[in-house]
Amino acid sequence: MKTVRISETAIQPDQELTALAGLGGGALSSFTGLVRDDDGVTAIELEHYPGMTEASLSSLIEAATARWSLLGAVITHRVGIVPVGAPVVVVGTASLHRAEALEATAFLIDRLKTEAPFWKREHYADGTTKWVEAKSSDEARAERWG
Amino acid sequence: MKTVRISETAIQPDQELTALAGLGGGALSSFTGLVRDDDGVTAIELEHYPGMTEASLSSLIEAATARWSLLGAVITHRVGIVPVGAPVVVVGTASLHRAEALEATAFLIDRLKTEAPFWKREHYADGTTKWVEAKSSDEARAERWG
Amino acid sequence: MKLVYFASVREAIGLSSEEFDVPQDACTVGDLVVRISARSEDHARALHDLPRLRFALDQNMATADTPLLGAQELAIFPPVTGG
Amino acid sequence: MKLVYFASVREAIGLSSEEFDVPQDACTVGDLVVRISARSEDHARALHDLPRLRFALDQNMATADTPLLGAQELAIFPPVTGG
Numbered sequence: 448m449k450t451v452r453i454s455e456t457a458i459q460p461d462q463e464l465t466a467l468a469g470l471g472g473g474a475l476s477s478f479t480g481l482v483r484d485d486d487g488v489t490a491i492e493l494e495h496y497p498g499m500t501e502a503s504l505s506s507l508i509e510a511a512t513a514r515w516s517l518l519g520a521v522i523t524h525r526v527g528i529v530p531v532g533a534p535v536v537v538v539g540t541a542s543l544h545r546a547e548a549l550e551a552t553a554f555l556i557d558r559l560k561t562e563a564p565f566w567k568r569e570h571y572a573d574g575t576t577k578w579v580e581a582k583s584s585d586e587a588r589a590e591r592w593g
Numbered sequence: 594m595k596t597v598r599i600s601e602t603a604i605q606p607d608q609e610l611t612a613l614a615g616l617g618g619g620a621l622s623s624f625t626g627l628v629r630d631d632d633g634v635t636a637i638e639l640e641h642y643p644g645m646t647e648a649s650l651s652s653l654i655e656a657a658t659a660r661w662s663l664l665g666a667v668i669t670h671r672v673g674i675v676p677v678g679a680p681v682v683v684v685g686t687a688s689l690h691r692a693e694a695l696e697a698t699a700f701l702i703d704r705l706k707t708e709a710p711f712w713k714r715e716h717y718a719d720g721t722t723k724w725v726e727a728k729s730s731d732e733a734r735a736e737r738w739g
Numbered sequence: 740m741k742l743v744y745f746a747s748v749r750e751a752i753g754l755s756s757e758e759f760d761v762p763q764d765a766c767t768v769g770d771l772v773v774r775i776s777a778r779s780e781d782h783a784r785a786l787h788d789l790p791r792l793r794f795a796l797d798q799n800m801a802t803a804d805t806p807l808l809g810a811q812e813l814a815i816f817p818p819v820t821g822g
Numbered sequence: 823m824k825l826v827y828f829a830s831v832r833e834a835i836g837l838s839s840e841e842f843d844v845p846q847d848a849c850t851v852g853d854l855v856v857r858i859s860a861r862s863e864d865h866a867r868a869l870h871d872l873p874r875l876r877f878a879l880d881q882n883m884a885t886a887d888t889p890l891l892g893a894q895e896l897a898i899f900p901p902v903t904g905g
Contacts, residue, residue, distance in 0.1 A: 474627070476625075480619060480691065482619070578830045714746075726820070727819065
């Protein structure tokens with residue numbers, strides 16, 4: 448099971464992950480990225496590259512399944528305006544044993560951060576916005592996976 | 594938020610994790626262990642050491658929060674008879690950034706496997722049962738954390 | 740002292756707990772386990788493979804070398820297999 | 823060729839996409855970006871910091887050195903920040 452979804456409406460992490468629990472595996476790992484409650488931030492706005500985004504997320508899942516023995520993997524990513532506290536991204540993997548699911552989940556979110564064509568900007572309480580800068584620490588984490 | 598729960602009835606992973614999503618962090622990581630659909634296994638039966646179990650899980654969470662900056666951590670573990678496909682354990686952590694939550698979740702489940710006083714036996718379709726043997730690979734994974 | 744047994748140890752002995760008078764000259768967990776083994780054939784069979792056994796003294800993990808020091812409860816069990 | 827812009831690049835240029843006639847002597851992504859920069863002051867400002875820009879050619883990640891080879895769509899954007 449390999450599922451990629453871009454959502455323009457609110458996502459429910461548990462609903463995105465439901466199918467993974469039914470694959471007969473013993474391990475289910477997930478990561479949810481939420482809009483952090485940072486000073487003055489009311490929401491983030493996510494822009495993406497339709498078409499390339501889906502292909503990019505699918506190829507991340509292909510890379511993960513080539514590297515680890517997985518029964519399934521899911522990536523769901525929000526676009527548009529997402530309020531503080533709401534989910535932006537959900538990554539989930541299922542495998543027979545835990546090492547594979549745990550590592551594949553970390554791999555998928557680390558690579559997504561540096562490869563998938565999404566851009567976010569922060570909206571502030573005073574009505575201003577600011578593009579988020581890419582972080583060198585994200586590059587470093589992604590490179591750990593070779 | 595630090596929560597440990599031993600449950601004699603079915604657990605719903607998303608319900609165990611709900612509180613973690615409201616702590617203001619940007620990252621939520623979870624691991625769910627399910628009863629694998631192994632040949633002939635219909636259920637597993639989990640025995641534990643009441644009192645010591647809760648203390649052991651709490652001290653794992655203390656060790657994780659000493660090591661990583663976490664906003665919250667949850668461990669819920671089933672005891673009794675658990676059918677194939679049902680959750681046995683749910684581990685979840687919340688943090689500002691993803692590295693902490695991802696690593697702490699892996700740490701908690703790896704250490705739980707070798708330290709927390711639970712024992713499982715498999716029930717087979719023919720009515721027989723068999724105690725599960727501890728695996729040296731679990732020891733090796735737990736030792737990675739020093 | 741209260742002895743508590745879990746999993747295959749409990750099954751082999753046929754009891755989940757029992758009382759045991761600690762002999763004056765039993766100083767460590769290992770000393771005590773040797774004495775408990777002598778209690779019956781079931782006890783001997785359940786406890787013969789000392790390196791495979793795990794112990795908790797007053798609900799803290801212990802080893803065969805751990806001194807008893809007046810502890811109230813000794814648990815004996817196989818390696819844990821939760822999660 | 824279709825040019826598509828995202829995020830701060832889109833904002834600085836004030837367009838999300840536009841058509842561009844590829845000159846005969848533009849062989850690589852980098853060659854083309856230099857020509858696009860000359861289109862207006864907004865283009866020049868949006869594209870002046872070449873090392874900070876990222877590119878996709880027909881929706882595959884590319885670099886300034888990637889040959890155009892008749893591609894239909896060039897995307898120009900800042901480093902990605904999803905997740």
